[in-house]
Amino acid sequence: MVVSLFLIINWIPSEAESIQYYAKQCNKIAGISINDFSCEDGKEIPIETKKNKDNLSQPCNNPSLLGKGNPCMTGSKLGMLTFNDDAIVIFICRKFNDSRATDGLYDEVAIIQHNKKSGATCWYQSDLKPSAPIPPNIKSPKDSDFVDEKNQIKWELPSNLEKHAKCVNCHTNDPFVGTPYIKNILEDFLRKNKYTYEDRIQGAYWSPYLEWNNLKHVEFLKESSGKQCTSCHRIALNPANENTCQRFLSESLGLKDETHPNIPRINAFMPPHNRDNLTIEKAKKILADIKSCCQEPDGERCKVSELNQKD
Structure with a gap:
């Protein structure tokens, strides 16, 4: 998919523009669309609770590395929302508060939308300070400003992702960070998409933010x-x-x-x-x-x- 930097400059959203505008432009540039989905369609991220030989302090071998809440919290889901020959969309529904253990709700939702041929990549992130936990049925950012309309939990604007979530500070080598926390499930999704490790480390990678290009x-x-x-x-x-x-x-x-x-x-x-x-x-x-x-x-x-x- 061919996209010029000139086009990217002309559609970078300002804080006054909606997530819907951003998502619709990302759909064009990435060559794949994000629709409504359910967290329950993802695979539960397995937590290895057996302590390792070093007897580390955390109660699991593959903790989440976000630094939020309980790093060994069970119940988070990773899913491949959609894919085609050129592109892939991966989502994660996170639980990091112990109160989420059995209530069927989530603390955070994030999406990566990536064209593996052009390298174009867009991120989406639910409200970093939500007013309530998030139900599993998620609204598409191309159709709604809200992850969850009932509780008025919004998608973060792209400008806020750059300032606060800072996705690229971790997703620096390529779009996908394969830590031990999600490695096995992530690699299974990428294999199904015929997206090899060599493709990832040799391919182009950029985002519609000038500071990140x-x-x-x-x-x-x-x-x-x-x-x-x-x-x-x-x-x-x-x-x-x-x-x-x-x-x-x-x-x-x-x-x-x-x-x-x-x-x-x-x-x-x-x-x-x-x-x-x-x-x-x-x-x-x-x-x-x-x-x-x-x-x-x-x-x-x-x-x-x-x-x-x-x-």
Whole structure:
């Protein structure tokens, strides 16, 4: 799907414009539409309650990493709303308050709408400070300003997503963050959509926000242990230079990131199965190499490339 940056500039919504306008334009650019749906159509995110060998403090092995409420709360749902040859829509209905355990309601709803060929991506987020819990039947943002009309729970305006939700601060490498919390279900959806990991890390990725269209990722000009990660993974910078280049790197090795004290430490999930006999000491050296290029991308060993935008 061919879309020019000129067209994007001309339809970026202001705070006075509605989510419906934004959604209808996103449907055109992403090449796929979002309709009404039910959270109950998603798959429940399994929580592994058996403690791991490190006896970490949280009661599960794959906590949510949002830093909200109970990170091991059960009952959240992840779903593939729709897909076609070019695009995919994924939704998540989150529960993070213990009071949601058995009431059939949700604390938060979010959607990712992505064209895997052009890279065009739009986010949708329910009210970050809702006045009530959210029932499972969700109104499409192209048809209503409200996630739930009865309780007057709105979809956040795009300007608020940029200022407060800051989606790209986590969704930096590509649209989908495959943490241990959702990894298995997410990868199953993407396989059904014939959207491979290689497609994700090599494809274009951009959003209809000018501030978010200059994402770059770290590579290495000279030999470095960091290449053991960047040969397979895209490690991207974002405007705040956090999460992917900082917190997520530490978390992948099971290390606590002290800049986010409210986020639980999780089991190491990279490298898989201790590939190449990689010790924790060597892994920490790799992590330090990558972080050094994140912090000083003009360093002599570093190369920072744009996440190519197709136009």
